Amino acid sequence: MSATSARPSPxxxxxxxxxxxxxxxxxxxxxxxxxxxxxGVRTEAGPQGGLIYWTRFGDLAAMVGTVFGGSIxxxxxxxxxxxxxxxxxxxxxxxSAMSFAGRWLAPALLVFAFLVxxxxxxxxxxxxxxxxxxxxxxxxWGLNVVVGxxxxxxxxxVAFYAVGAYSYALLATNFGLSFWVCLPLAxxxxxxxxxxxxxxxxxxxxxxxxxxxxxxxxxxxxxxxxWQSLTGGPNGVSxxxxxxxxxxxxxxxxDGLAARLGIExxxxxxxxxxxxxxxxxxxxxxxxxxxxxRLPIGRAWEALREDEVACRALGINTTTTKLTxxxxxxxxxxLAGAFFATRQGFISxxxxxxxxxxxxxxxxxxxxMGSQLGVALAALTMxxxxxxxRGFDQYRMLVFxxxxxxxxxxxxxxxxxxxxxxxxxxxxxxxxxxxxxxxHG
Amino acid sequence: MDYFAQQLINGLVLGSIxxxxxxGYTMVYxxxxxxxxxxxxxxxxxxxxxxxxxxxxxxxxxxxxxLILLIVLLVSMAITALYGWTIERIAYRPLRHSFxxxxxxSAIGMSFVLTNFSQVSQGARVKPVPPxxxxxxxxxxxxxxxxxxxxxVQIMVVLATIVVLALFTWLVSxxxxxxxxxxxxxxxxxxxxxxxxxxxxxxxxxxxxxALAAVAGMMYLLYYGLVDFFMGFVAGIKAFTxxxxxxxxxxxxxxxxxLAIGLIETMWSAYFSVEYKDVAAFxxxxxxxxxxxxxxxxxxxxxKV
Numbered sequence: 082m083s084a085t086s087a088r089p090s091p092x093x094x095x096x097x098x099x100x101x102x103x104x105x106x107x108x109x110x111x112x113x114x115x116x117x118x119x120x121g122v123r124t125e126a127g128p129q130g131g132l133i134y135w136t137r138f139g140d141l142a143a144m145v146g147t148v149f150g151g152s153i154x155x156x157x158x159x160x161x162x163x164x165x166x167x168x169x170x171x172x173x174x175x176x177s178a179m180s181f182a183g184r185w186l187a188p189a190l191l192v193f194a195f196l197v198x199x200x201x202x203x204x205x206x207x208x209x210x211x212x213x214x215x216x217x218x219x220x221x222w223g224l225n226v227v228v229g230x231x232x233x234x235x236x237x238x239v240a241f242y243a244v245g246a247y248s249y250a251l252l253a254t255n256f257g258l259s260f261w262v263c264l265p266l267a268x269x270x271x272x273x274x275x276x277x278x279x280x281x282x283x284x285x286x287x288x289x290x291x292x293x294x295x296x297x298x299x300x301x302x303x304x305x306x307x308w309q310s311l312t313g314g315p316n317g318v319s320x321x322x323x324x325x326x327x328x329x330x331x332x333x334x335x336d337g338l339a340a341r342l343g344i345e346x347x348x349x350x351x352x353x354x355x356x357x358x359x360x361x362x363x364x365x366x367x368x369x370x371x372x373x374x375r376l377p378i379g380r381a382w383e384a385l386r387e388d389e390v391a392c393r394a395l396g397i398n399t400t401t402t403k404l405t406x407x408x409x410x411x412x413x414x415x416l417a418g419a420f421f422a423t424r425q426g427f428i429s430x431x432x433x434x435x436x437x438x439x440x441x442x443x444x445x446x447x448x449x450m451g452s453q454l455g456v457a458l459a460a461l462t463m464x465x466x467x468x469x470x471r472g473f474d475q476y477r478m479l480v481f482x483x484x485x486x487x488x489x490x491x492x493x494x495x496x497x498x499x500x501x502x503x504x505x506x507x508x509x510x511x512x513x514x515x516x517x518x519x520x521h522g
Numbered sequence: 523m524d525y526f527a528q529q530l531i532n533g534l535v536l537g538s539i540x541x542x543x544x545x546g547y548t549m550v551y552x553x554x555x556x557x558x559x560x561x562x563x564x565x566x567x568x569x570x571x572x573x574x575x576x577x578x579x580x581x582x583x584x585x586x587x588x589l590i591l592l593i594v595l596l597v598s599m600a601i602t603a604l605y606g607w608t609i610e611r612i613a614y615r616p617l618r619h620s621f622x623x624x625x626x627x628s629a630i631g632m633s634f635v636l637t638n639f640s641q642v643s644q645g646a647r648v649k650p651v652p653p654x655x656x657x658x659x660x661x662x663x664x665x666x667x668x669x670x671x672x673x674x675v676q677i678m679v680v681l682a683t684i685v686v687l688a689l690f691t692w693l694v695s696x697x698x699x700x701x702x703x704x705x706x707x708x709x710x711x712x713x714x715x716x717x718x719x720x721x722x723x724x725x726x727x728x729x730x731x732x733a734l735a736a737v738a739g740m741m742y743l744l745y746y747g748l749v750d751f752f753m754g755f756v757a758g759i760k761a762f763t764x765x766x767x768x769x770x771x772x773x774x775x776x777x778x779x780x781l782a783i784g785l786i787e788t789m790w791s792a793y794f795s796v797e798y799k800d801v802a803a804f805x806x807x808x809x810x811x812x813x814x815x816x817x818x819x820x821x822x823x824x825x826k827v
Contacts, residue, residue: 117601123643123644124574126647234626281812295759296763439630476638482631482632482633489624
C-alpha cells in the first residue's frame, strides 16, 4: 500500500480563526459527553455497603475548558509547523550532523556513565536512579535483539526477567549458592525458557506472535502467583543474599571489604559496586549484540526483520534464526532479572506485570528499533521522566500512557530513526528508516 | 451430570460476554490490521458508565426496571461509542500509514490512559451493586438436592447477546455501511478508488466495536454485580484469545471463540483448579495456534511477495 496516496496537499488544509474556533468547540462538546459521567459523577461504596454518588460539575467544567483551550493551542501549533505527517525524510546536512553527534555522543555518554559514582558519590537517590536506568538500558538492549534486530514482536519479555530473578532468588535462598554461580545459571535458565517459547511460536508471525508472547508472560506470572510452595505466591521471596565482590561481602563486619581495605564502612560502597556491576552487564549485552550483528547469525536476524519470505528463498534457516534470537534476548533478560533480585533483596510477582514489558518495548521502539544508542537514550528519557512524576503517584501511569501515544505520533520511527548498515560499499552511511519497509516477521 | 449442565449454562453466559468483546477486536483487525489494545479498557469504561447511569437514574426516582435498563443500555452504548471514536481519532488515525509497531504501542499507551483515567476519576476500589434482576427457574432437581438453575440474569445476558448479534449481522450484511466495511477489509486502496469513504468506515468500525463492548460491559455488571478499573485487561486478553481462536477477522469465529473460551474457563474451574483457569485459557490459545495458525474459522493468510 502506498503511504502517499489519498492525502490532501498542505494547501488544501483549511485555516483561519473561525475554523480553529469551530474545531475547539467540537472537541469541547465531545469532551463534555465523554467526561459527563466519568468525571461529573463520583461513585463510592457508602457506609451501609451500597453505592453512593456525588456530583463534581466544577471538575467537569475545568476538564472541558482544558480540552477547549488545548485544542486551540494544538491547532495553532499545527498551522505554524505544518501537518505532522509531512515528509519525514531528514535533509542531508541534518543527517550528517546527526551522524557526527552519534559518533561522539556514545563515547561521551559512556565516559559520563563511568564517572557517575564519582560525581554523585554522596547522593544516594541519584545513584539508585542511575542503577534503575541502567537496568532498563540492559533490558532494552536485550529486547532489542528480539524486536529491533530480528523483528519479532515480543510482548512477554518480562517473563524472562522474572525467570532470571526467581532462579537466582530460589537457588540462593534454598541452596546457598553465591551470586556469581547463580548469574550464569539464571541466564541459561531464561535462555532455555526462551527456546521453549520459541518452538511453538515459530510458525506465527506479526501480531499473532505478539499475543502469544503476551499470553506466555501472563502464564509465567500466574504460575508464580499460584505455585505457593515453590515461589511463596503473592508474598514473594525475601532475604535474597546481596552480591559479594567475588567472595568478599560488602558488610560492616570484620571480613567485609571496608575492614580489609582499612577504610571506614559506608553503605554507599554497595551502591557503587552495584552500579558498576550493572554497567558492566549492560556493556556486555551491548558488546555481544554488536559482535553478533557482524556474524552470519546477526545478519540473518536483520534479513528476517526485513523480509521473511526472501530470507527463506535465500536458504536461511528461519527456525534456528528465530530460536537463537529468542534465546539470546531471553538470556540477557534473565541476567538482568538476577541482578534485579540481588539489588532488591526481595521479589514478588508484582514486579513482573505486563506494564514492565510494555515499558521495555516502548524503550526499544522509541529508541529507534535496532539502534543501541537510541535505546540507551530512550531508557534515560523514559525512566527519568517516569521518576519526575513520583510525587503524583496516581497520575504517573496516566501521563506515561499519554506520553507513549504522543511520542508515537510525533516520532513513529523512534528517537534515532536511521539504521547503520552492517555491510556497506566503500563508505558507511546511515540509512533513514523511512526508506526501509518492514516485512512481517 | 447436573453439575455439568449447570457449568454448561454458566460457561455459555460467560462466553457470550467474551464473544461480544471479541467481535470488536476482530472487526478492527480485519479492517485496519492492528490489535486494538485499548478495546478491553473500552469494555471496562462501558461497565462504569452503565453503573453510574444506573445509579443516577434510580436516584432520579425511576422505578420501572425494564425502562431503566433500556436507558442505561442506550446511554452506555452511546457514550462508549464516542470513546471508541475519540480514541481512533487521537491515537490510531495519525499512525495508520506508519510502520506496524507504532500503532500497537500507541494502542498500549491508550490502554494505560483509560485504565488510569478510570482509577483516578472513580477510585481504585471495586464497585459492587446489589442484584438488579433477581429470580430464575429450576430446570432439574437432582436426587442429591443439587438443582440446575437458570437465573433471569443469565437469560437476559444470552437474549441481549442474540439480539445485538442479529442486529449487527444485519448491519454488516445488508446495509451500505456494512458493504463499505467489507470492501475496506478486502482492499482499502481499491475501496477508496470505488468511492468508499475509508476514514469514515474505519471510524464507524471503532464506534460499532465500542458499542458492542459497552453491551458486554453492562452485561458483566448485571451478571457479576461489580466493576473495577482493572477488569479490562484480563477480559481484554481473554476476548482477544477468543478472537484468535475463532480465526481473527471472522465474525462468526469471534462468537464461537468467545463461547469456547467461556466454556473452557468454567469447565476448568469446575473440575480442576480455579487458580489456574486463566493459565488454561492462555495455554489453549498457544496449543491452537501451533496446530491451526489461523484459528478455527480463519482463512489461511496468503503471503504476497
